[in-house]
Amino acid sequence: MPLFIQHTARVLGYVLIGFFALIALYFVAALVLSRIPVAKATPDAPTDVTVYLHTNGVHTDIVLPIRNSQIDWSQSLPIANIPSQDSTMRYIAFGWGDKGFYLDTPTWADLKFSTAFVAAFWLGSAAMHTTYFHSMTPGPNTIPLQLSRAEYAQLIAYIQRSFALNAAGQVQHIQGHSYGRDDAFYEAHRVYSFLYTCNTWTNNALKASGQKACLWTPSDKGIFHLYGR
Numbered sequence: 404m405p406l407f408i409q410h411t412a413r414v415l416g417y418v419l420i421g422f423f424a425l426i427a428l429y430f431v432a433a434l435v436l437s438r439i440p441v442a443k444a445t446p447d448a449p450t451d452v453t454v455y456l457h458t459n460g461v462h463t464d465i466v467l468p469i470r471n472s473q474i475d476w477s478q479s480l481p482i483a484n485i486p487s488q489d490s491t492m493r494y495i496a497f498g499w500g501d502k503g504f505y506l507d508t509p510t511w512a513d514l515k516f517s518t519a520f521v522a523a524f525w526l527g528s529a530a531m532h533t534t535y536f537h538s539m540t541p542g543p544n545t546i547p548l549q550l551s552r553a554e555y556a557q558l559i560a561y562i563q564r565s566f567a568l569n570a571a572g573q574v575q576h577i578q579g580h581s582y583g584r585d586d587a588f589y590e591a592h593r594v595y596s597f598l599y600t601c602n603t604w605t606n607n608a609l610k611a612s613g614q615k616a617c618l619w620t621p622s623d624k625g626i627f628h629l630y631g632r
Contacts, residue, residue, distance in 0.1 A: 429597070437617045437625025444613030448551040454558070455539050456546040456605070456630065457496060458623040463605040464496035464532075465558075466539055473552065474559050480533055480587070484576050487584035492535040497562050499604035501595035502530040505588060506580050529591040530577060531566055536585070546630050548614060558612035565604070567592050602626060 452473070455466035469476050469492060482490050504527070507518050520526070541547050550558065566574045567590040575590035593599065600621045609616035609626070617625045 432619075433621050433625070437620035437622070437628070439618040440629055441610060441616045441618055443615045445551070445554070448554060448613070450549040451552045452550045452555040454548050454550055454555070455494075455541075456548060456609075456626065457539075458544050458627060460544070461623060462498060462500070463602050463623045463626060464498040464534065465562075465605055465608050466494050466496040466536065466545075467558075467562075469493055469495050469535070473555055479574055480589070482535070484587040485533075485535055485585050486581055487535075489535070489585065492537060492585070494536040494539050496532075496534040496536065497565075497608075498532040498534070498601055499529060499565055499591055499593075500532065500601040502528045502577075502588075502591075504595070505530045505532055506577070524596060527595060529567075529593050529595055531589040531591040532586060533589065534582075534586040543632055546627070546632065550612060550614070554612045554614070558608060561608050561611035565591050565593070597621065 452468070452471060454468075457464045457466050467476070476495050480495065482488055482492065503518055507513065539545060539547075569575050577588040577590065580588045593604075595601070598621070602623050602625070603619065603621055605623075606616050606620050606626055615629060617629055620626060
């Protein structure tokens with residue numbers, strides 16, 4: 404075998420070994436760091452607001468009351484932006500993620516390699532996904548959390564900072580896109596990657612509001628394991 408071919412094969416072999424080693428390191432880091440808890444900042448904080456952690460098995464949302472004495476989300480996120488325009492909704496779920504993935508992949512059957520590649524390697528942009536509910540029922544996929552007014556104010560501020568506003572300081576509705584009759588998309592800050600995922604965003608929301616959270620996690624499994632699910 405010519406020396407050039409041998410050298411090329413050796414280099415490709417090293418590249419493949421390095422690639423699979425990085426993948427293994429990523430999954431080990433995800434497992435270990437997601438098991439390291441960041442404790443609730445104020446364990447004895449009063450209970451003023453109930454919010455929820457919710458997962459569809461892959462992606463997590465944080466679910467809040469649409470309105471209370473601290474904020475009325477319908478003022479900045481009008482019910483008119485969802486196809487049903489159902490004004491009897493009581494809860495709003497917030498999820499952050501890659502814009503292309505959100506808009507082009509309504510189901511896993513629609514997932515394309517190009518969409519996943521762009522999302523994983525800092526090549527896309529972000530969107531906020533809001534979903535409305537009449538009620539929330541605690542269960543394996545839905546965990547209630549009790550926040551104080553101060554903690555809830557911190558959570559509100561974190562979510563508000565995630566929206567990319569226009570020159571007038573208003574959220575930017577992505578019109579013509581929804582998964583059903585009760586959801587809407589908006590432009591958002593940051594860029595999705597395999598290091599900062601939709602679940603990392605949710606985990607950081609917990610940290611921002613002083614709640615129990617993972618040191619770092621890219622998946623919903625880390626968060627829900629922390630809460631005994």
